[in-house]
Amino acid sequence: MNLVFLGPPGVGKGSLAVRIASEYNLLHISTGDMLRAEIAAGTELGRLAEKYINDGNLVPDSVIIDMLLAKLESESASNGYILDGFPRTLNQARELDKHVRIDAAISLEAPEAVLLDRIANRRVCPACGKGHIAHKMNGRLCDCGAEVVTRDDDKAEVAKARLETHNRLTAPVLDYYKDTGKLISVDANDTMEGVANKVQRILEELGR
Numbered sequence: 001m002n003l004v005f006l007g008p009p010g011v012g013k014g015s016l017a018v019r020i021a022s023e024y025n026l027l028h029i030s031t032g033d034m035l036r037a038e039i040a041a042g043t044e045l046g047r048l049a050e051k052y053i054n055d056g057n058l059v060p061d062s063v064i065i066d067m068l069l070a071k072l073e074s075e076s077a078s079n080g081y082i083l084d085g086f087p088r089t090l091n092q093a094r095e096l097d098k099h100v101r102i103d104a105a106i107s108l109e110a111p112e113a114v115l116l117d118r119i120a121n122r123r124v125c126p127a128c129g130k131g132h133i134a135h136k137m138n139g140r141l142c143d144c145g146a147e148v149v150t151r152d153d154d155k156a157e158v159a160k161a162r163l164e165t166h167n168r169l170t171a172p173v174l175d176y177y178k179d180t181g182k183l184i185s186v187d188a189n190d191t192m193e194g195v196a197n198k199v200q201r202i203l204e205e206l207g208r
């Protein structure tokens with residue numbers, strides 16, 4: 001089963017993708033992580049991507065697609081995969097369809113106020129990198145002893161702008177998957193457990 005997970009910042013897409021991938025033995029591919037790993041490993045595509053980034057440009061779709069295809073054709077993806085963070089634009093969605101068969105695009109949805117509230121609650125430890133949720137913490141210290149902070153990206157105004165950019169870019173992607181009959185919307189204004197259960201039911205339907 002080949003899936004695309006779509007959803008705005010704060011919707012819980014990354015954690016859900018990791019969980020569903022492990023339950024269904026699918027390869028979880030976060031394109032952000034993949035890009036960072038290729039750059040860190042100094043692969044040919046990684047060096048190419050780095051050059052674009054260093055010049056202040058976006059990494060072109062063709063470079064990302066080449067990295068993705070190499071992963072999707074590997075043994076670890078033989079049972080299927082979840083793409084997390086890709087496609088972000090209509091052009092990427094179209095490019096992807098030229099090379100692989102996507103079975104469903106799962107769109108995780110929640111009201112903007114809920115997303116902003118979740119983002120406002122995010123903290124990160126500057127020492128060890130661990131993520132935290134403010135209202136679940138006892139005080140402001142990470143297990144490692146350092147004081148947690150709010151990432152610049154998660155500050156209210158930036159978060160609102162990120163949501164707007166996300167909506168503008170992905171609206172055509174959602175339309176595209178709707179038109180191709182692959183879009184499945186999931187109400188993600190729920191606990192992690194609740195959302196995971198909904199997605200499991202959808203995948204069981206799809207598997208039949």
Ligand SMILES: [Zn+2]
Pocket residue numbers: 125126127128129130142143144145146
């Ligand atoms: Zn820490």
